[in-house]
Amino acid sequence: MPARPADMTRGDLEPAVRLEDFTIRYGSFTAVDGAAFTMPRGACGLLGKNGAGKSSILKAVLGLIRPSRGRARVLGMDALGEGRRLRDRIGYMAEKETIFPGLSGLEAVILAGRLSGLPPLEARQRAHEVLFLVRIEEERYRKVETYSAGMKQKIKLAQALVHDPELLFLDEPTNGLDPGGRSEILDLLKDLVRKKGKSLILSSHILPDVEKLCAHVVLIDGGKVLREGSIAEMTGAAGRLYRLRLRGGSEVEPALAAEGWLREDLGNGEYRVFLPPEVPAERLFELALANGAQVRLLELERKSLADVFLDAVRGAEVSKERRA
Amino acid sequence: MTIEDFGFRSYGGPRLGSFPRIFAIASMDVRRFFRRKLFLIFFLACVFPAIMTLVFVYIRFVVIEGQGEIAGMGDVRALRGPGARLFANLTDVATTFFQPFLSFAMPLAVAYSAVVGAGSISTDRRSGALELYFTRGIRPSHYFCGKWAAVTFMICCQILFSYLAVWVIAVFLAPDWGFLEETAGFVPRWILAQGFFCTSLGFLVTALSGTTSSPRFAIMRWFGILVFLYALTRVLYRQLGESWFFIFSPWHDLRRVAEAIAGVEGVRGFDPYLALLGTALLFALGFHLCRKSMRPVEVVG
Numbered sequence: 001m002p003a004r005p006a007d008m009t010r011g012d013l014e015p016a017v018r019l020e021d022f023t024i025r026y027g028s029f030t031a032v033d034g035a036a037f038t039m040p041r042g043a044c045g046l047l048g049k050n051g052a053g054k055s056s057i058l059k060a061v062l063g064l065i066r067p068s069r070g071r072a073r074v075l076g077m078d079a080l081g082e083g084r085r086l087r088d089r090i091g092y093m094a095e096k097e098t099i100f101p102g103l104s105g106l107e108a109v110i111l112a113g114r115l116s117g118l119p120p121l122e123a124r125q126r127a128h129e130v131l132f133l134v135r136i137e138e139e140r141y142r143k144v145e146t147y148s149a150g151m152k153q154k155i156k157l158a159q160a161l162v163h164d165p166e167l168l169f170l171d172e173p174t175n176g177l178d179p180g181g182r183s184e185i186l187d188l189l190k191d192l193v194r195k196k197g198k199s200l201i202l203s204s205h206i207l208p209d210v211e212k213l214c215a216h217v218v219l220i221d222g223g224k225v226l227r228e229g230s231i232a233e234m235t236g237a238a239g240r241l242y243r244l245r246l247r248g249g250s251e252v253e254p255a256l257a258a259e260g261w262l263r264e265d266l267g268n269g270e271y272r273v274f275l276p277p278e279v280p281a282e283r284l285f286e287l288a289l290a291n292g293a294q295v296r297l298l299e300l301e302r303k304s305l306a307d308v309f310l311d312a313v314r315g316a317e318v319s320k321e322r323r324a
Numbered sequence: 325m326t327i328e329d330f331g332f333r334s335y336g337g338p339r340l341g342s343f344p345r346i347f348a349i350a351s352m353d354v355r356r357f358f359r360r361k362l363f364l365i366f367f368l369a370c371v372f373p374a375i376m377t378l379v380f381v382y383i384r385f386v387v388i389e390g391q392g393e394i395a396g397m398g399d400v401r402a403l404r405g406p407g408a409r410l411f412a413n414l415t416d417v418a419t420t421f422f423q424p425f426l427s428f429a430m431p432l433a434v435a436y437s438a439v440v441g442a443g444s445i446s447t448d449r450r451s452g453a454l455e456l457y458f459t460r461g462i463r464p465s466h467y468f469c470g471k472w473a474a475v476t477f478m479i480c481c482q483i484l485f486s487y488l489a490v491w492v493i494a495v496f497l498a499p500d501w502g503f504l505e506e507t508a509g510f511v512p513r514w515i516l517a518q519g520f521f522c523t524s525l526g527f528l529v530t531a532l533s534g535t536t537s538s539p540r541f542a543i544m545r546w547f548g549i550l551v552f553l554y555a556l557t558r559v560l561y562r563q564l565g566e567s568w569f570f571i572f573s574p575w576h577d578l579r580r581v582a583e584a585i586a587g588v589e590g591v592r593g594f595d596p597y598l599a600l601l602g603t604a605l606l607f608a609l610g611f612h613l614c615r616k617s618m619r620p621v622e623v624v625g
Contacts, residue, residue: 059620062459064458064459064620084461084462084463085461086461087459087460087461088339088460088461090459092459094452094455094456094459096452096455097451097452098451098452098453098455098456099451099452099453099456100352100448100451100453100456101447101448101450101451101453102356102447103352103356107352107355111348111349111352112456112460114340114344114345114348115345115348115349115456115457115460115461115462116339116460116461117338117339117340117341117344117345117461118335118337118339118340119337119338119340119344120344120348122335122337126333126335129331129332129333130332132331133331133332159456161332163335164333164334164335192332196332196334
């Protein structure tokens with residue numbers, strides 16, 4: 001296989017996306033307000049309500065938008081200055097129905113490949129391959145207009161993949177798919193990340209999909225970044241959030257407070273306790289024993305991504321109300 | 325489903341530049357048209373003047389001047405009766421070759437260009453394809469050039485390539501090289517003129533197509549601009565006797581410039597430089613419409 005050109009390997013160690021003090025204004029309306037985050041290579045989720053600023057960030061990622069302030073670097077390249085070359089290295093799958101009218105599935109994928117600079121023969125060969133990959137090989141000669149919603153999703157994915165992009169931007173990729181198709185697509189995407197080293201940014205309202213696929217998420221609302229980080233940390237899967245049930249030992253509560261750990265009293269002797277990473281769970285047993293309490297339950301508690309998202313949005317709303 | 329089951333190859337080869345991408349857009353558009361049976365029927369109807377010219381050429385070179393049965397009739401110009409005038413005219417190059425073109429093919433080009441051009445961008449806009457194009461490694465100008473090239477090629481098929489084919493056939497059908505010598509001076513200028521006409525017509529209809537997401541609406545706008553302004557300027561000319569009014573009619577502008585390139589005497593004394601100015605204004609308006617209507621920021625996301 002021929003070696004990759006120098007510009008294709010440039011910035012391999014750079015994160016997938018880095019926004020710095022990124023602000024986008026449409027007239028007097030601020031769509032993105034000083035957003036700064038880093039999406040590492042691998043699978044990342046971009047979560048936010050409608051109108052949160054996801055589309056504007058997407059346009060920035062694709063190098064289509066000039067920020068009012070700040071800058072965006074994607075795959076180590078300046079998204080605005082090198083937008084065209086950058087888009088050759090990105091695969092984009094739109095949320096809404098986007099088809100090349102009047103073309104068969106195969107022709108549509110060939111055209112997508114050629115628009116990304118693939119030579120005609122290579123584009124044709126790869127189009128057949130990716131159509132097999134997304135499992136619409138039987139219908140590839142049919143016009144795209146006649147496809148079902150699920151097949152249209154798959155053809156969109158094939159178009160996003162045909163030119164072997166380093167970074168995939170997927171906007172609601174499992175929309176309209178039946179559970180089997182959804183699972184197939186998610187497995188395929190997972191394989192692309194794990195076995196082929198692709199990076200992807202998943203924008204989806206189906207949070208279980210994000211949880212299944214992504215290791216890192218960015219939560220945005222009102223044009224601001226609410227939280228960013230690994231899902232494991234956010235949901236407490238790193239082992240720091242425990243559910244603790246005690247019997248007896250009224251001195252435990254002050255003892256927990258004295259340790260300085262974050263906690264929440266759930267009533268009836270139940271607590272939710274955040275332990276710092278360096279503190280082992282055994283410390284809770286020691287504390288209970290020292291204060292004459294009996295540990296009836298100690299389990300790792302994990303928030304769902306939906307909980308994290310809702311908490312973050314609620315937190316932002318509360319702080320906004322307070323400021324008002 | 326895993327990658328190993330089906331295979332997903334990495335691609336390490338070169339990425340082609342802008343021109344092959346523009347060509348890909350144009351070629352896919354042309355292919356899409358010629359695959360439709362209904363369009364093929366329409367196309368044949370629009371190239372009917374060229375087919376008629378081919379028949380005239382055949383009658384002149386094979387039947388009259390060749391060894392056909394009518395050859396025994398001697399000098400057809402000396403004939404009397406209803407067919408005599410036709411036969412007499414067929415020996416004149418202008419009548420045989422260019423009259424059907426000017427009288428029929430060019431007016432048909434209005435309807436033909438509407439069909440091939442009005443939907444070129446508006447259909448993409450309606451189906452969301454603009455988002456697919458603009459998120460690839462091309463500029464909106466590349467996309468427009470691809471669409472423009474496709475429409476221009478399609479119009480050329482009707483009023484340039486078809487006649488060129490007839491001319492080549494006529495050259496080889498003629499009993500000697502007389503026809504070639506007779507037309508050799510004019511045909512290159514005629515090709516240039518038609519090239520200009522097709523390119524300009526293609527540009528205008530493609531630019532207009534970008535302003536709406538409804539092909540029908542684009543067709544209505546196209547007819548409105550061409551036919552309405554054509555009729556209006558003719559009425560003004562008749563009433564006031566001033567030929568400069570034709571500058572407001574895109575059809576007259578394009579046709580007059582094409583006539584000037586071909587070295588043909590223009591009708592009604594319309595100054596070709598004024599026509600050129602009108603054409604330049606039309607192009608400026610077309611560029612403005614394109615810039616306004618095809619902004620990726622508004623299409624994507």
